[in-house]
Amino acid sequence: MFEKIVGHQTITNHLEKEIAGGAVGHAYLFSGMDGIGKKKAAKEFAKALLCLDTEKKPCGHCPVCIQIDHENHPDVNVITPKTGEVSIKINQIREMISDLSVKPYSGNWRIVIIDGAETMTPEAQNSLLKSLEEPLSYNIFILLTSHPQSLLPTIRSRCQSYHFQPLSCEEIEKIFQEETEFDSQAINEAALSAGGSPGMAYYLLNNREIREERIHYLREIYSLLRGNEIKVFSLAEALSKDKITSQEILEFLINWFYEVGLLLEGQPLPGEAKPNKIQIEFHKILQNEKNKAIIKTLFEMMATIQYNVNLRLQWEKCFIKIMKIQKG
Known part of the structure; x- marks a missing residue:
């Protein structure tokens, strides 16, 4: 299922079992050094959940997989600091939360990938916290960070944590x-x-x-x-x-x-x-x-x-x- 991910076998095995067993969580924390593969893993996870292929998920070539790769799928929202900014502000999180109240357009899941989660301001983190505490059944959050200690303990405690080790x-x-x-x-x-x-x-x-x-x-x-x-x-x-x-x-x-x-x-x-x-x-x-x-x-x-x-x-x-x- 995660053939495109090199290394991180323990993590991908866990995620694959969750998908196969219908026990997907609502919040994940992917931590590890910059460039280690966290974002690629998050995208492959999203593709595996939403892929249209009936035999191999993710297939990598259906319209859903292609849209996720290009970050323009309507049910997969990738949040980073806006151009010229160094942090993710509360307005971005509020806008994201507003969108979450709408059910997914095409699949069973709406997935939010917060890339550089440690850059969220304290106000943004507190705003996100409520959605993590009371998640709607179809929403999945994936927080990517190289500095998990910069996140509120209450955010970390509500996520399934996976630490990405350096590759050989x-x-x-x-x-x-x-x-x-x-x-x-x-x-x-x-x-x-x-x-x-x-x-x-x-x-x-x-x-x-x-x-x-x-x-x-x-x-x-x-x-x-x-x-x-x-x-x-x-x-x-x-x-x-x-x-x-x-x-x-x-x-x-x-x-x-x-x-x-x-x-x-x-x-x-x-x-x-x-x-x-x-x-x-x-x-x-x-x-x-x-x-x-x-x-x-x-x-x-x-x-x-x-x-x-x-x-x-x-x-x-x-x-x-x-x-x-x-x-x-």
């Missing part, structure tokens, strides 16, 4: 080998540098210099872990130029060391993937407890740079601490 390099490579004309080396480099996000891999495929930059950072950090103290300052200098870049690299590194940690613990990588050459190099020089301490340090750095701080100084402190952890 092999899973990301599979997506792009089937859907794009990029060469295999470029796909491999993008998958390696994407931190488990197909969306980021696509961005990196179209921005070669950034893709190469991430691989460069891995090599530099590897050198730092081997005791090259000069890297502390050169890395800090490079990463201190832009706060957004710092956040992206931090997310990438946290996922990177998390996967190295799986190898150190003898656990399989996401999607049962085989470790790549650079992961093997890191695995050889790291110990499990030290790797955990490095991940904790990176999370602390992520929390620190949310404030107005001296980025270069904070990166230097971060890398010095990582070197001390590695030295023991």
Whole structure:
């Protein structure tokens, strides 16, 4: 039923069972990093519920499936911040709630996908809450977010929650080998540098210099872990130029060391993937407890740079601490 979704097998199995058993919920929370596949999964779920094909749902080629793909189906409403806005305002939610009182035009369900649910203002969230508390039988809400903690606890508690884990390099490579004309080396480099996000891999495929930059950072950090103290300052200098870049690299590194940690613990990588050459190099020089301490340090750095701080100084402190952890 969800053949177009690569990875996330546990989630798609649950959704498929709900549809087959006629036990579809009225509110879902899909969480996970940006570009992980939450929106695609939400659309495939909507297509599976509304598809016109009598044998295979979703078929992907009936008028309903095509409309949902193009976000112009009358019973599937995708809500995002309006053009020029950074948040979903209360007026958008009120307008959506007004539409919900009308029964579906063509199928048995009316589906609302709120993409970037964490951007809803407090007023918008409170307005949505009543519809979640007293849902009409034909309405389904799917909230997509990379920051579930930004949503009201009362909203989260009324949703069936599914957390989308980062994909393996092999899973990301599979997506792009089937859907794009990029060469295999470029796909491999993008998958390696994407931190488990197909969306980021696509961005990196179209921005070669950034893709190469991430691989460069891995090599530099590897050198730092081997005791090259000069890297502390050169890395800090490079990463201190832009706060957004710092956040992206931090997310990438946290996922990177998390996967190295799986190898150190003898656990399989996401999607049962085989470790790549650079992961093997890191695995050889790291110990499990030290790797955990490095991940904790990176999370602390992520929390620190949310404030107005001296980025270069904070990166230097971060890398010095990582070197001390590695030295023991």
